[in-house]
Every structure is written in C-alpha cells, then in structure tokens.
Amino acid sequence: MKEGPDIAQIGALIGDPARANMLTALMGGKALTATELAAAGGITVQTASTHLAKLEAGNLLAQRKQGRHRYFTLADDSVGKFLESIMGFAAGRGHLRHKPGPKEPALRKARICYDHLAGDYGVRMLDSLIARGAIDAFGDGLAVTESGETALKSIGIDVHALRSLRRPLCRSCLDWSERRAHLAGSLGKALLSNFLDKGWARRTAESRSVIFSPEGERQFLALFPAAK
Amino acid sequence: MKEGPDIAQIGALIGDPARANMLTALMGGKALTATELAAAGGITVQTASTHLAKLEAGNLLAQRKQGRHRYFTLADDSVGKFLESIMGFAAGRGHLRHKPGPKEPALRKARICYDHLAGDYGVRMLDSLIARGAIDAFGDGLAVTESGETALKSIGIDVHALRSLRRPLCRSCLDWSERRAHLAGSLGKALLSNFLDKGWARRTAESRSVIFSPEGERQFLALFPAAK
DNA sequence: ACAATGCTTCGGTTAGGATCGAAGTATGAA
DNA sequence: TTCATACTTCGATCCTAACCGAAGCATTGT
Structure with a gap:
C-alpha cells in the first residue's frame, strides 16, 4: 500500500463523465474554448470552468489566452x-x-x-x-x-x-x-x-x-x- | 463528444483511493483475500467487498474461491x-x-x-x-x-x-x-x-x-x- | 464611457457513493 | 450440532463534489 505514484488522482480526474467528454473532445487536436468544452461536456460554463481548473492543476491541460477567449489543449502529446x-x-x-x-x-x-x-x-x-x-x-x-x-x-x-x-x-x-x-x-x-x-x-x-x-x-x- | 469507448468508467474505478490501493497491492502478483485487500485499502471488509464487486464487474479483477477464502488477482497481465x-x-x-x-x-x-x-x-x-x-x-x-x-x-x-x-x-x-x-x-x-x-x-x-x-x-x- | 462577450468566483443545493454497524450466508473445524 | 471464520448484503449515515444561478472581472467593440 501507499507505494509509488498516486494513480487515484488521475483516475479521479478522468473518472468524471463531464471531464472525460471534454478530454475526448480535445483529442481532436483543436484548441477549444471553455464555452465549447462546456457544450462537449454537456454542462454549463460555470461548471466547466471549475473542471478545467482541476484538469489544469493536474497537468493534463494547457491554456492559452487570446483576447477574451481562453483556448485549452491537451498539455502535450503524451x-x-x-x-x-x-x-x-x-x-x-x-x-x-x-x-x-x-x-x-x-x-x-x-x-x-x-x-x-x-x-x-x-x-x-x-x-x-x-x-x-x-x-x-x-x-x-x-x-x-x-x-x-x-x-x-x-x-x-x-x-x-x-x-x-x-x-x-x-x-x-x-x-x-x-x-x-x-x-x-x-x-x-x-x-x-x-x-x-x-x-x-x-x-x-x-x-x-x-x-x-x-x-x-x-x-x-x-x-x-x-x-x- | 460521446465518442469511442467510455474512459470515465475505468477512470472512476481507479479514481477511488481505496480501490487504487487495493489494485496497487495486487500488482505484487500474489492472490490476496478480501480481508487482506481491505487492510491494503485501509477500510473495513464490508466496504472492501463492495469495492471488489465493482472492480470485478469492471473486468479488472478475477476471483477464485478456495474453501472459505476468496482470492483476488488482477484479471490478466494486461x-x-x-x-x-x-x-x-x-x-x-x-x-x-x-x-x-x-x-x-x-x-x-x-x-x-x-x-x-x-x-x-x-x-x-x-x-x-x-x-x-x-x-x-x-x-x-x-x-x-x-x-x-x-x-x-x-x-x-x-x-x-x-x-x-x-x-x-x-x-x-x-x-x-x-x-x-x-x-x-x-x-x-x-x-x-x-x-x-x-x-x-x-x-x-x-x-x-x-x-x-x-x-x-x-x-x-x-x-x-x-x-x- | 457604455455595452457586450467570455470566463471565473461565490453561495447554496443536491445527489451519488463511500463508509460502517448489524444481520445474513457459506464453508470449515470441533 | 455447534461454533468460528470469511465474506456478502442490508440499512442508514455522512461527506464530498458536481451542479447551477447570480454576481464579479477582464477584454473587446462602439
């Protein structure tokens, strides 16, 4: 027990349906805005925003501000x-x-x-x-x-x-x-x-x-x- | 959205700390009983039992009854x-x-x-x-x-x-x-x-x-x- | 300056599920 | 038979986290 890396953390990140759908949408390779990702996850923008913050904190996503848009992509190809x-x-x-x-x-x-x-x-x-x-x-x-x-x-x-x-x-x-x-x-x-x-x-x-x-x-x- | 296999399901299975610890314990290769796995997960046997049932339903575990013991192993090497x-x-x-x-x-x-x-x-x-x-x-x-x-x-x-x-x-x-x-x-x-x-x-x-x-x-x- | 858009933060509600005590089933031992 | 062990099922509690409405920032456009 309590050995090695913590697989539960990433498991939990991916384990939420809304987050999983957003990640799947980003597999398309295009950078998507928070609003688009909210639609992909079937949730409101507020909820999506907190999800995206968590995914970013977990180093799964990267974001790039451009004007008043915020574009999200997978952190890297890995x-x-x-x-x-x-x-x-x-x-x-x-x-x-x-x-x-x-x-x-x-x-x-x-x-x-x-x-x-x-x-x-x-x-x-x-x-x-x-x-x-x-x-x-x-x-x-x-x-x-x-x-x-x-x-x-x-x-x-x-x-x-x-x-x-x-x-x-x-x-x-x-x-x-x-x-x-x-x-x-x-x-x-x-x-x-x-x-x-x-x-x-x-x-x-x-x-x-x-x-x-x-x-x-x-x-x-x-x-x-x-x-x- | 709603494309391909459902990654949220396995994510959720692995995302629970107790389950993650049990799975990690089984990485040792030895078949373990429900009681041993409960200890590995830091939970009671009742709780472990429900977790194990879920992991088995998700095809992550296999069990083998032997007397009054029930030995669990990872479903296969993959x-x-x-x-x-x-x-x-x-x-x-x-x-x-x-x-x-x-x-x-x-x-x-x-x-x-x-x-x-x-x-x-x-x-x-x-x-x-x-x-x-x-x-x-x-x-x-x-x-x-x-x-x-x-x-x-x-x-x-x-x-x-x-x-x-x-x-x-x-x-x-x-x-x-x-x-x-x-x-x-x-x-x-x-x-x-x-x-x-x-x-x-x-x-x-x-x-x-x-x-x-x-x-x-x-x-x-x-x-x-x-x-x- | 003002309005509009995109997004985040706050607050409060709700639901799912993780948890355990207690009772129930199965297997083995005495 | 009776008791002990290993495990599951039931029932109830509790807590986290997902969720959304409303309000708050930030940026752009007029």
Whole structure:
C-alpha cells in the first residue's frame, strides 16, 4: 500500500463523465474554448470552468489566452497518447458507450488522435511504411531510414526540418480500435497535415473522425498499399 | 463528444483511493483475500467487498474461491501493464504521494510488476538481453533469438515450453520509475521465478519491492552486464 | 464611457457513493 | 450440532463534489 505514484488522482480526474467528454473532445487536436468544452461536456460554463481548473492543476491541460477567449489543449502529446491507451483498454474490457452511434464506423476507419492519424487508416499507413523499409522499427522506437527520408521528401515532407524540433520524430501510439500501433510524433503530425493540405481528407466540425474524399482515398490507398 | 469507448468508467474505478490501493497491492502478483485487500485499502471488509464487486464487474479483477477464502488477482497481465503505465504517467505529471517513504528507493531498484521484474534491474535486464542479441526488438514486439534460446536454456529456462503457452512469450512493459521498457510476458515471469527459486532474491511480505541477496545481486549483475 | 462577450468566483443545493454497524450466508473445524 | 471464520448484503449515515444561478472581472467593440 501507499507505494509509488498516486494513480487515484488521475483516475479521479478522468473518472468524471463531464471531464472525460471534454478530454475526448480535445483529442481532436483543436484548441477549444471553455464555452465549447462546456457544450462537449454537456454542462454549463460555470461548471466547466471549475473542471478545467482541476484538469489544469493536474497537468493534463494547457491554456492559452487570446483576447477574451481562453483556448485549452491537451498539455502535450503524451496526454493524447495516454488517453488513447485508456480507450484501448476500456474497449478491451467492454466499457463501451451505451449505443455505438452511426459515427462509430467512421471513427474506426480514420480519426484524429490529438494531432495525427489513427484508426484503420492510421495503422495501415504505419504498417505500409515499415513494409517498404521507409521506417525501421526496433524496440519501442521507430526511426526513418535514408530511403524513407527520400520517399517522404517526394510527397512534400521535409524530415530533416522535423528532426530539428525538440519533439520526437517518430513515436508509436496504440490504437484503441485496431489494437495495433499507428504513427505519432512530429512525422505523424506532418503526414496528417499533408493530407489535409492536399485536400485528400478533411476533419469534421464536431467529431474526431476524418473524412476522405473519393479521390483522396484512392491516392492514400495507392501510396500506402496494404502490407504483407 | 460521446465518442469511442467510455474512459470515465475505468477512470472512476481507479479514481477511488481505496480501490487504487487495493489494485496497487495486487500488482505484487500474489492472490490476496478480501480481508487482506481491505487492510491494503485501509477500510473495513464490508466496504472492501463492495469495492471488489465493482472492480470485478469492471473486468479488472478475477476471483477464485478456495474453501472459505476468496482470492483476488488482477484479471490478466494486461491489467498489470495498464496500471504500471498509469503510474508512469502519474509520476511524470508530479502526482506523487505526499511523502516518498524509505521504501521508495528499494521500489525503484527492483520491484514486482504483477508477475515479472521491474525497476532499474528490470530495465537493465532487458537492455542487456537485447545488447547481447538474445532478444530481438522490432516494432513494439520482442522476440527471442536462437542464440538467446540457447543462452536462456543454460540458466534453466525452457523457452520452447513457454512458447506453447497461450500467453505471449515476450512483451515490453513501460516502467514507471525508469520510463523505459522492461520485459513482461511469460518469459519475464519465468526469469523472475528463476531468480526467486535460486535464492538470488526474495519478495517482501508487505511491499512490491524485491530484495536481492548480496550473492544474488553479484550473480545478477554479472549475468546482465550494463548495455552499451 | 457604455455595452457586450467570455470566463471565473461565490453561495447554496443536491445527489451519488463511500463508509460502517448489524444481520445474513457459506464453508470449515470441533 | 455447534461454533468460528470469511465474506456478502442490508440499512442508514455522512461527506464530498458536481451542479447551477447570480454576481464579479477582464477584454473587446462602439
């Protein structure tokens, strides 16, 4: 007893439905205002304000004042990764929502995991990159190979520039729907941005799901053929 | 909002201090009775009983009746791995216990993580096995090499027999104190048992920490030299 | 200066659930 | 059978924390 870190504190933070919904909303990667988060949690702004203060005190959230707005985001990508892993665990234990809504399939296919692509397509992308030798996987780490760097350059991603950032280039993130790893880190983020910029896909307003255009989907699947 | 698995449920399960303490106690790997768990949680047996029922309903615990005792364990090793990862996250966010007791250093050095070795020594062991080529690491997976199988045989571990179990042979588990991976899975379990059987180390009654004998420590360090 | 918007703080209510005493059930021992 | 132990269920209490209305700041716009 009374050993190690206090897991009850974060458990309690995540254990409240309103807070859990707000955190889930922030997994979409966009910075949201207190009012928007109140709506996401299904509560009034006053209540949301106290919740947000608690989450911030627990180092799960960061806020940025901008004019009279206050934008909240997850404190960093490790929070997103952590939440995703809880979702995976919860799904494996049968802790699902009462009714899997119509959006559920779309979420499983492709969604945003804080700032990178997750779901079936996210997993497929990483598998494909590894299969063609663009990414080397060893241990829990991932690394871009020389040939991978060239290949990524051709689709408009400057790996060299990404390397200079403080944030890790490649990181694996466990996918709750697929139960496999997908690509996080600054490269994961850059790839998603790339697809969005090209118009291959767009993020939806209310949900974390990512919608591919027919042409974008064709290009994506061609670029990342199924591994094996 | 209302997307994906329900993280609030498990958050709430772990968020209660009494339940968190009981779960932490079960990370020691031993099956404990309701009475013992009540003591670990600092509550009466009646209260513990209701908590245990909830944890079991949430698929976090499994119980086994034996005479008039009821032994509880974590539902499976993935629960242990999950709890360990929460501890790592909590530690990284500064959610520590009020006062790091005197047992803390011992815990960081070597402790039991459900059924395998964790802490500094656990991480060192895996690093060393990888460095000498006994274990291959790729992706998030680990695999024993042929030479590794032979080497393990020489210290009394039958990898072939372990393979036939349903449980994965090697698995990496993120260590909360070291923030690096250590070895879980049936091989991790077998290695720990091996050390205990040989008398190199012993588990303590009340804590998760593992105490090495002077001679056992010497042997262990020689067998797993620091990598790099 | 004044109004409007976004958010926080205060105060008081309410509900959920953690808690324990007491009683009830099951298993084993004498 | 009778008693003891291990645990669960019931009932009642109590306390925390979630919640919202109202008021208070802060920032922007007119």
